[in-house]
Amino acid sequence: MLEYLVFLLVVLPVLSAVALLCIKNEGPRKSVVIATGAVLAFCSLALFAGGSFQLRPQSMLGLDPDVLVTGLDFALLAVILGIAVKLKSPLLIALGLLQILPLGYFEYSFARHAAAGPSLAADNLSLIMVLLVGFVGSLVCVYGLGYMKEHEAHLGLKKTRQPRFFFFLVLFLGAMNGLVLSNSLAWVYFFWEATTVCSFALIGHDGTQEARANSVRALWMNMLGGVAFALALIAVYKASGTVLLSDLLAHPGGGASLALLAAFFLLCFAGFTKAAQLPFQSWLCGAMVAPTPVSALLHSSTMVKAGVYLILRLAPAYAGTSLSSLIALFGAFAFLTTAALAIGQSNAKKILAYSTIGNLGVIVACAGINTPASIAAGVMLLIFHAVSKALLFLCVGAIEQRIGSRDIEDMRGLIAVMPRAAALTVAGILTMLLPPFGVLLTKWMAIESAMASPLLVLILALGSALTVVFWTRWAGLLLSAPMPAAGLVAPGAAVQAASMRIPMTLLAYGAVLAGLASPLIYRSLAAPFVSLFYKGAAYDVSAGSFASGAGTFSVYPLFLLLGAGFFYALRLARRLPARSASAPYLCGEQTGDAAGNVFRGPLGPVAATPANLYLSAICGEEVLTRWINVIAMTMLAVMFGGIL
Amino acid sequence: MTSKFLLALALTIAAPFIGGLVTGIDRKITARLQSRYGPPIAQPFYDVLKLLGKDRMVVNMWQALCPVVTLTASALCVFLFGMQADLLLIFFVLTVGGVFLIMGAMAAPSPYSQIGAQRELMQMLAYEPLLILVFVSFSMVTGSFKIADVYAYGRPLLPQLPLMFIVLGYALTIKLRKSPFDIAACHHAHQEIVRGVLTEYSGPNLALIEIAHWFDVALILGLCSLFWSTSALGAATLLAGAYFLELVIDNVTARMTWRFMLQNALGVGLALSVLNIVWQSFNN
Numbered sequence: 001m002l003e004y005l006v007f008l009l010v011v012l013p014v015l016s017a018v019a020l021l022c023i024k025n026e027g028p029r030k031s032v033v034i035a036t037g038a039v040l041a042f043c044s045l046a047l048f049a050g051g052s053f054q055l056r057p058q059s060m061l062g063l064d065p066d067v068l069v070t071g072l073d074f075a076l077l078a079v080i081l082g083i084a085v086k087l088k089s090p091l092l093i094a095l096g097l098l099q100i101l102p103l104g105y106f107e108y109s110f111a112r113h114a115a116a117g118p119s120l121a122a123d124n125l126s127l128i129m130v131l132l133v134g135f136v137g138s139l140v141c142v143y144g145l146g147y148m149k150e151h152e153a154h155l156g157l158k159k160t161r162q163p164r165f166f167f168f169l170v171l172f173l174g175a176m177n178g179l180v181l182s183n184s185l186a187w188v189y190f191f192w193e194a195t196t197v198c199s200f201a202l203i204g205h206d207g208t209q210e211a212r213a214n215s216v217r218a219l220w221m222n223m224l225g226g227v228a229f230a231l232a233l234i235a236v237y238k239a240s241g242t243v244l245l246s247d248l249l250a251h252p253g254g255g256a257s258l259a260l261l262a263a264f265f266l267l268c269f270a271g272f273t274k275a276a277q278l279p280f281q282s283w284l285c286g287a288m289v290a291p292t293p294v295s296a297l298l299h300s301s302t303m304v305k306a307g308v309y310l311i312l313r314l315a316p317a318y319a320g321t322s323l324s325s326l327i328a329l330f331g332a333f334a335f336l337t338t339a340a341l342a343i344g345q346s347n348a349k350k351i352l353a354y355s356t357i358g359n360l361g362v363i364v365a366c367a368g369i370n371t372p373a374s375i376a377a378g379v380m381l382l383i384f385h386a387v388s389k390a391l392l393f394l395c396v397g398a399i400e401q402r403i404g405s406r407d408i409e410d411m412r413g414l415i416a417v418m419p420r421a422a423a424l425t426v427a428g429i430l431t432m433l434l435p436p437f438g439v440l441l442t443k444w445m446a447i448e449s450a451m452a453s454p455l456l457v458l459i460l461a462l463g464s465a466l467t468v469v470f471w472t473r474w475a476g477l478l479l480s481a482p483m484p485a486a487g488l489v490a491p492g493a494a495v496q497a498a499s500m501r502i503p504m505t506l507l508a509y510g511a512v513l514a515g516l517a518s519p520l521i522y523r524s525l526a527a528p529f530v531s532l533f534y535k536g537a538a539y540d541v542s543a544g545s546f547a548s549g550a551g552t553f554s555v556y557p558l559f560l561l562l563g564a565g566f567f568y569a570l571r572l573a574r575r576l577p578a579r580s581a582s583a584p585y586l587c588g589e590q591t592g593d594a595a596g597n598v599f600r601g602p603l604g605p606v607a608a609t610p611a612n613l614y615l616s617a618i619c620g621e622e623v624l625t626r627w628i629n630v631i632a633m634t635m636l637a638v639m640f641g642g643i644l
Numbered sequence: 645m646t647s648k649f650l651l652a653l654a655l656t657i658a659a660p661f662i663g664g665l666v667t668g669i670d671r672k673i674t675a676r677l678q679s680r681y682g683p684p685i686a687q688p689f690y691d692v693l694k695l696l697g698k699d700r701m702v703v704n705m706w707q708a709l710c711p712v713v714t715l716t717a718s719a720l721c722v723f724l725f726g727m728q729a730d731l732l733l734i735f736f737v738l739t740v741g742g743v744f745l746i747m748g749a750m751a752a753p754s755p756y757s758q759i760g761a762q763r764e765l766m767q768m769l770a771y772e773p774l775l776i777l778v779f780v781s782f783s784m785v786t787g788s789f790k791i792a793d794v795y796a797y798g799r800p801l802l803p804q805l806p807l808m809f810i811v812l813g814y815a816l817t818i819k820l821r822k823s824p825f826d827i828a829a830c831h832h833a834h835q836e837i838v839r840g841v842l843t844e845y846s847g848p849n850l851a852l853i854e855i856a857h858w859f860d861v862a863l864i865l866g867l868c869s870l871f872w873s874t875s876a877l878g879a880a881t882l883l884a885g886a887y888f889l890e891l892v893i894d895n896v897t898a899r900m901t902w903r904f905m906l907q908n909a910l911g912v913g914l915a916l917s918v919l920n921i922v923w924q925s926f927n928n
Contacts, residue, residue, distance in 0.1 A: 412753075413753070415706075433739075433743065434736070434739065434740050434743060435733070435736045435737055435739075435740065440736055444730075444732055444733065444736065447732060448732065448789060451783060454780065454784055454921055454925065457780050457783075458777070458780060458921075461773070461776040461777070461780060462773050462776070464776070465768075465769065465772035465773045465776060466769070468739055468742075468743065468765075468768055468769070468772060469765050469768070469769050471743075472742075472743045472746050472747065472765060472768075473746070473750065473761075473762070473765060475743075475747055476746055476747040476749070476750025476751065476761060477750055479704070479706045479747060479750065479751040480750050480751055480752070480753055480758075481704060481751070481753070482703060482704065482753055549787075549788060550783070550788050550789055550790075551730035551731075551732060551733065551788055551789035551790055552729060552730045552733070552790065553730060553733055554729070554733070558720075558733075558737070561716065561720050561723075562713075562716060562717065562720065562737075562740065564716075565712060565713050565715075565716025565717070565720075566709075566713055566716075568712060569708070569709040569710070569711075569712030569713050569716075570709060572708055572709070572712060573705035573706065573708040573709040574705065576700065576702060576705060576708055580699065580700050580701050580702055580708075581701075581702065581703075581704075582701040582702065582703060583703070584703050584752045584753050584754030584757070584844060585754050585756060585757075585838065585843050585844060586754060586755075587838075595753060596703070596753045596754070597753040597754060597755060608753075608754075608755035608758075610753070610755060610758035610759070612762060613762045613765070613766065613902075
């Protein structure tokens with residue numbers, strides 16, 4: 001039974017992907033994508049219901065699975081090398097060779113001697129990731145159906161390129177499932193490289209010059225991580241005689257040797273590249289040229305989450321080391337600086353990208369803080385962030401298709417044009433920003449779990465204050481519209497295709513309900529994982545409140561009181577009589593224009609054009625990025641030097 | 645637990661009266677400092693009652709929604725303070741109020757409320773880090789973020805965190821919209837933004853925001869009192885002194901720009917905090 005479930009989760013997406021590559025018609029494509037998504041969601045639930053497991057598949061297609069994965073691994077690296085040669089890039093070729101040679105060395109000298117063990121395994125962290133892929137990933141793929149139709153109509157393509165698009169999109173889900181269910185690092189490495197190739201293909205999907213350039217950047221940065229991973233395979237085996245994660249984590253906190261610590265650093269380095277941590281943030285920012293479903297997938301349930309997954313996964317193994325403290329500082333630094341960078345941006349996708357990097361920074365920091373409370377915070381942030389961020393990307397995609405811009409300044413008054421999408425965006429923003437929702441709860445957990453280090457608390461707290469600025473002004477300007485003449489709530493002006501609307505709505509409900517269910521999520525998902533590796537309970541959860549020695553966060557009371565206030569306010573606002581509408585104040589000099597912001601001037605009407613403060617002299621990319629990169633690289637160097 | 649709950653409830657009910665009264669006294673003393681007679685001390689209550697009786701006029705529905713949420717959040721903060729809850733939690737709930745106030749202001753296309761909203765954001769950017777720093781410094785002394793542990797600590801915090809009191813003073817000046825940081829909602833008639841972030845709120849909506857502001861005043865005074873939590877008399881003296889100093893600063897300074905505010909509040913605030921926190925960690 002278990003074998004079938006794992007097979008369905010990892011191999012079915014591959015088969016569906018191949019089928020999608022062959023299907024040229026919209027109808028069958030729709031059925032395959034929706035059916036695959038439904039099966040993945042169902043199987044992820046079934047797998048979760050079964051709980052943790054370890055599994056050693058005996059044979060696959062009549063072959064030894066280890067041999068099969070090794071073969072596929074070399075095939076994949078050959079594909080990458082082929083791409084590198086085709087692009088005539090010496091850097092990519094070098095990075096490709098730097099992976100093939102160590103991998104060859106590893107397979108030739110060690111792999112045959114390695115004791116056979118379970119190559120697949122799952123605990124709650126893996127199962128959470130599978131659930132995220134199964135639900136959030138599938139919803140994003142379904143959204144892609146409606147989005148790509150519109151997208152290609154807009155581009156005016158003669159021949160549809162959707163088979164290629166959905167091939168990689170669905171393949172991605174399988175690769176991600178494989179990655180999180182693998183227990184052997186050699187297997188993880190294979191799926192790791194598979195996600196790199198998928199993201200390269202998807203980022204460059206539109207084939208414009210910019211798309212190609214950004215996809216190459218994503219490729220080389222992730223290959224840098226791949227090189228570190230390949231070297232780590234050798235280092236891990238040399239230091240410990242095993243590449244099985246379950247063996248490496250068998251003695252948590254039991255003083256890893258220096259050689260092993262160096263190997264963990266290499267793996268974390270690979271994680272940093274994949275999670276687009278500083279100074280590798282540019283590949284994720286560049287990835288926004290891809291069609292929106294790609295961004296949504298990269299940011300929510302796949303790709304970047306693979307990076308933090310690996311770092312969180314290894315956290316117990318490097319607990320209590322100086323590497324751990326430095327990782328905490330490194331993540332917190334990313335959170336603070338990307339929050340500042342996001343303040344300087346008006347491009348919605350870039351704001352979301354920086355916010356993703358920042359939130360992943362918090363997860364990395366949580367792994368580095370390495371206490372039961374912080375690990376629980378990291379695991380839960382992984383969940384809440386995936387849902388809210390997927391929602392926000394899907395909203396921006398729908399908005400961009402309608403208004404032709406992703407600049408937030410162009411979204412002023414969107415509530416009058418696209419009431420539903422604007423309201424969902426505001427909902428997404430509020431779930432990212434405010435209590436009692438999950439993202440903020442985990443931020444609170446992270447800050448309080450860092451209490452032993454005032455510097456860390458300081459950085460996390462400052463970052464948290466900065467995020468308020470860029471989220472609030474975005475939510476506010478979406479609502480900035482005069483009262484519609486027909487009534488207080490504008491009639492639904494824009495309607496997206498059902499395949500886009502339904503995933504957006506479901507994710508919005510998911511984001512709110514996940515916040516409401518946070519005590520449950522802690523008890524049934526995060527706490528069991530934490531207790532595998534750490535002694536002592538992180539939080540005492542009772543009556544919907546999280547309590548620890550450091551403080552208390554009352555989820556249910558907050559939901560109740562703030563929710564009551566909100567719904568009373570909503571009812572009040574909806575029931576306003578039409579006569580309460582008034583024009584905005586313009587010193588009595590308004591022209592009576594429908595926009596409501598045009599002054600009567602001596603030489604004719606003068607429109608007041610509002611704009612946000614972007615603090616570009618302080619928060620501009622051109623001001624900050626260079627310094628941030630220098631500091632981040634120094635921190636990485638110190639991390640590595642500190643081990644040696 | 646029950647007695648704590650009742651105390652918190654009583655505090656929540658009393659808070660707007662305390663806040664309103666403080667505002668009334670504030671106006672009276674300010675008037676005297678400017679050689680005016682000034683309004684009666686209960687004037688803020690008369691104003692709000694009058695506003696509550698007016699028709700609810702809005703530019704769009706969000707303007708009716710936002711003040712209610714702001715008021716809920718502000719009242720909740722005081723309630724949480726009464727429950728001696730988590731300081732960070734109170735801080736985050738306080739953010740809810742600020743965020744909805746700004747969203748409501750941005751919902752109106754009027755340039756005054758737009759500029760006011762942007763400036764209010766800058767004010768939040770200036771005072772939020774300072775408030776957090778104050779809470780972090782509390783946690784370093786008492787070992788937790790719970791207000792209950794401040795009271796359980798048994799000694800006044802002021803001698804250990806003197807610089808943090810000044811930092812809180814900065815945050816207070818900004819949050820209470822006092823000069824030189826009254827940049828988002830300046831009430832002086834000759835200034836160009838016509839109360840900025842509050843321009844488009846009128847009638848009952850404005851009244852709700854005013855009441856929310858009273859809650860905030862009460863909360864901030866409560867936070868100040870934590871610096872001398874061991875004695876009611878000590879706390880009262882500290883509060884009276886701090887608030888009077890606040891009034892003097894309000895009257896002797898001119899309104900500055902948001903750039904000045906960010907540089908000054910964050911620069912000085914961060915420097916003082918680091919000094920105090922480093923000094924504090926060496927002491928331990």
